[in-house]
Amino acid sequence: MRSILSILIENEAGALSRVVGLFSQRGYNIESLTVAVTDDPTLSRMTITTHADERKIEQILKQLHKLVDVLKVCELTDGAHIERELMLVKVKATGAKRDEVKRNADIFRGQIVDVTQSVYTVQLSGTTEKLDAFIAALGEATEIVEVVRSGVCGIARGERALRP
Amino acid sequence: MEMLSGAEMVIRSLQDEGVKHIFGYPGGSVLDIYDALFQCSDIEHFLVRHEQAAVHMADGYTRATGKVGCVLVTSGPGATNCITGIATAYMDSIPMVVLSGQVPTGFIGDDAFQETDMIGVSRPVVKHSFLCKKAEDIPVAIKKAFYLAATGRPGPVVVDLPKDVQNPKLKFPYQYPESVQMRSYNPTLSGHKGQIKRAVKALMAAKRPVLYVGGGAINAEASADVIQLAEQCNLPVATTLMGLGAFPGTHKQSLGMLGMHGTYEANMAMHNSDLIFAVGARFDDRVTNAVDKFCPNATIMHIDIDPTSISKIINADIPIVGSVEVVLRQMQEMMTEMDAAKEQEDLAPWWQLIDTWRARECLVYEKSDKVIKPQQVIETLYKVTKGDAIITSDVGQHQMFGALYYPFKKPRQWINSGGLGTMGFGFPAAMGCKVALPDEEVACITGDGSIQMNIQELSTCMQYNIPVKIISLNNRSLGMVKQWQKMFYEGRQSHSYMDSVPDFVKLAEAYHHVGIRVDKPEELEPALEKAFAMKDRLVFLDIAVDPEEHVYPMQIKFGSMQDMFLSKTERT
Numbered sequence: 197m198r199s200i201l202s203i204l205i206e207n208e209a210g211a212l213s214r215v216v217g218l219f220s221q222r223g224y225n226i227e228s229l230t231v232a233v234t235d236d237p238t239l240s241r242m243t244i245t246t247h248a249d250e251r252k253i254e255q256i257l258k259q260l261h262k263l264v265d266v267l268k269v270c271e272l273t274d275g276a277h278i279e280r281e282l283m284l285v286k287v288k289a290t291g292a293k294r295d296e297v298k299r300n301a302d303i304f305r306g307q308i309v310d311v312t313q314s315v316y317t318v319q320l321s322g323t324t325e326k327l328d329a330f331i332a333a334l335g336e337a338t339e340i341v342e343v344v345r346s347g348v349c350g351i352a353r354g355e356r357a358l359r360p
Numbered sequence: 361m362e363m364l365s366g367a368e369m370v371i372r373s374l375q376d377e378g379v380k381h382i383f384g385y386p387g388g389s390v391l392d393i394y395d396a397l398f399q400c401s402d403i404e405h406f407l408v409r410h411e412q413a414a415v416h417m418a419d420g421y422t423r424a425t426g427k428v429g430c431v432l433v434t435s436g437p438g439a440t441n442c443i444t445g446i447a448t449a450y451m452d453s454i455p456m457v458v459l460s461g462q463v464p465t466g467f468i469g470d471d472a473f474q475e476t477d478m479i480g481v482s483r484p485v486v487k488h489s490f491l492c493k494k495a496e497d498i499p500v501a502i503k504k505a506f507y508l509a510a511t512g513r514p515g516p517v518v519v520d521l522p523k524d525v526q527n528p529k530l531k532f533p534y535q536y537p538e539s540v541q542m543r544s545y546n547p548t549l550s551g552h553k554g555q556i557k558r559a560v561k562a563l564m565a566a567k568r569p570v571l572y573v574g575g576g577a578i579n580a581e582a583s584a585d586v587i588q589l590a591e592q593c594n595l596p597v598a599t600t601l602m603g604l605g606a607f608p609g610t611h612k613q614s615l616g617m618l619g620m621h622g623t624y625e626a627n628m629a630m631h632n633s634d635l636i637f638a639v640g641a642r643f644d645d646r647v648t649n650a651v652d653k654f655c656p657n658a659t660i661m662h663i664d665i666d667p668t669s670i671s672k673i674i675n676a677d678i679p680i681v682g683s684v685e686v687v688l689r690q691m692q693e694m695m696t697e698m699d700a701a702k703e704q705e706d707l708a709p710w711w712q713l714i715d716t717w718r719a720r721e722c723l724v725y726e727k728s729d730k731v732i733k734p735q736q737v738i739e740t741l742y743k744v745t746k747g748d749a750i751i752t753s754d755v756g757q758h759q760m761f762g763a764l765y766y767p768f769k770k771p772r773q774w775i776n777s778g779g780l781g782t783m784g785f786g787f788p789a790a791m792g793c794k795v796a797l798p799d800e801e802v803a804c805i806t807g808d809g810s811i812q813m814n815i816q817e818l819s820t821c822m823q824y825n826i827p828v829k830i831i832s833l834n835n836r837s838l839g840m841v842k843q844w845q846k847m848f849y850e851g852r853q854s855h856s857y858m859d860s861v862p863d864f865v866k867l868a869e870a871y872h873h874v875g876i877r878v879d880k881p882e883e884l885e886p887a888l889e890k891a892f893a894m895k896d897r898l899v900f901l902d903i904a905v906d907p908e909e910h911v912y913p914m915q916i917k918f919g920s921m922q923d924m925f926l927s928k929t930e931r932t
């Protein structure tokens with residue numbers, strides 16, 4: 197089962213390594229991890245996506261909560277939520293491929309954010325599946341030079357919020 | 361406000377925290393702290409001969425008293441030498457504060473001389489850690505370290521102190537905080553009322569209950585509450601290796617230790633139980649045997665202060681997060697409120713069944729008048745010390761004999777490395793106990809292998825006159841390893857034989873201690889009497905025991921709790 201975990205953590209040196217260390221030490225897998233400071237500069241917010249059965253997720257949540265630096269933990273995939281990932285893709289864009297890439301970017305509502313004679317760099321945000329689909333489509337249309345993805349960040353829908 | 365240097369702040373913070381004893385070893389990056397310590401007369405420092413021993417000493421000190429032990433070491437090798445000790449404390453949830461020196465902040469990351477990333481190296485084996493980058497941070501970091509170490513599920517905390525932060529020339533205003541609060545740290549102490557009600561109901565309804573008591577009951581000082589509940593409800597009590605003493609081993613309701621080398625009656629009772637009430641225990645693999653065969657008919661009720669311990673290995677039907685002591689009191693109140701009481705007669709059939717298991721007398725061993733049996737050493741030790749000594753142990757067969765043949769009367773009387781199983785723990789831990797409680801008899805049960813892992817501490821004992829008794833069960837081998845090789849490797853004794861054990865008597869004498877060699881069964885009791893009569897001397901008893909003896913009972917791997925070897929020829 198794929199789960200997205202949201203973590204509110206003290207914005208202090210070493211806090212991130214405690215979270216990452218916990219995952220490797222206990223053999224939990226991390227599919228993606230994003231972290232940045234929040235509106236409150238003393239707090240960071242992390243989003244981790246992982247694969248595990250329900251019982252393991254329960255244990256991961258408890259272990260995270262046990263870390264002294266962690267204030268709050270929740271499983272976003274428990275309820276309605278919004279998830280987004282940002283991707284930048286650099287592709288070969290020469291000849292007919294230039295149009296083809298542009299068309300694909302439009303269909304996926306991506307933006308071409310950098311242009312040279314031979315390459316386009318496309319920016320796209322969305323769910324992980326959407327990004328996967330875009331990479332597949334681009335792969336048909338042209339040659340991909342490089343891909344960089346931010347990893348998932350997410351937030352609950354409605355009133356539900358992760359506050360200190 | 362008073363102006364102090366970073367180094368002075370470290371020592372003053374310890375004083376303000378009430379620290380009376382500290383265990384350590386100096387070096388380049390803590391010289392300023394040692395200089396401040398030199399000028400402080402309230403804190404007694406014990407210079408060990410290896411930093412690992414300093415940590416075990418602090419650990420023994422803590423286990424014997426509940427007071428948080430404190431260690432001071434230098435950076436690099438001083439810090440890394442502590443890791444085994446810290447990991448030992450971590451696995452057994454022992455509170456401790458380790459102060460380590462660090463290279464100056466400007467050198468961190470440059471592979472400077474004696475630089476180790478102590479925060480990184482210790483991370484998996486500490487409850488938390490602090491790197492003080494400014495002198496002004498020191499008092500709060502130390503206050504938090506002691507607070508975190510001792511509250512919630514206890515554990516070791518590291519405070520890393522770069523050398524420039526200690527600078528004796530730079531003075532800063534000093535104030536030790538009265539208390540600290542951390543918004544991200546709020547351990548749950550009292551249990552959920554609804555769960556407590558369910559627990560009481562389940563306990564009242566149970567026909568074959570077992571109280572399964574672990575080290576958490578000792579950490580929480582809940583021994584009296586455990587005894588009260590057990591007596592009120594006439595419950596059989598099985599104790600883990602870490603829980604020994606939380607319920608008196610001499611009590612008629614005690615089934616003794618459970619688990620891999622647990623008693624026949626404890627393991628049988630567990631397997632056939634309809635309600636297992638785990639109190640500060642964590643369903644360790646050395647207890648459960650095969651998890652899928654674990655206690656098939658039992659409802660599992662589990663109190664633990666650490667939510668991660670609950671339903672980690674065995675799913676709890678009635679989980680209660682909270683301090684053992686608080687939750688047991690809440691249960692008492694709930695029983696009064698619900699007017700619930702368990703008739704003593706209620707469990708008569710269960711006790712009859714248990715008595716048939718007890719009748720098997722699983723701890724009876726073959727006596728000899730030619731060779732000393734290791735079990736006999738422990739029984740005689742019990743007799744000579746009237747069951748009152750604080751016993752520490754190393755790791756191996758001797759440890760299991762100690763756990764099985766010395767019925768502990770009270771908590772903090774049995775001190776051993778349960779979770780990590782650290783050979784070399786017993787002797788320095790005994791030293792820490794003796795420093796904490798000089799009027800108590802302290803004996804370390806050890807083996808010819810384990811004692812050599814920290815034997816250099818004979819020198820520390822000479823320097824500070826720490827008169828512990830070393831009871832070495834010398835079987836000329838790594839007995840526990842050999843036992844496994846005999847049982848599971850067709851007797852191939854790969855590197856478990858100690859070809860050259862030193863003359864321990866001479867070794868003890870070299871450090872101006874007393875050494876006594878015991879070879880014959882009839883010499884055993886007089887030798888022990890003699891050793892304990894020498895109150896102010898360290899006595900090393902080198903006791904030649906039967907090298908062929910195995911520890912039984914022993915659970916059969918991949919089986920349930922009731923599958924056990926009972927001797928070399930019998931099994932369940």
Ligand SMILES: Cc1ncc(C[n+]2csc(CCOP(=O)(O)OP(=O)(O)O)c2C)c(N)n1
Binds near residue numbers: 759833837838
């Ligand atoms: C530091 C460490 N290394 C290795 C082991 C594995 N080990 C467990 S028991 C044992 C043998 C202990 O020998 P001894 O101290 O003589 O005790 P005995 O079993 O003979 O009573 C060994 C090597 C351990 N527990 N700790």
Ligand SMILES: [Mg+2]
Binds near residue numbers: 756807834838839
């Ligand atoms: Mg041995």
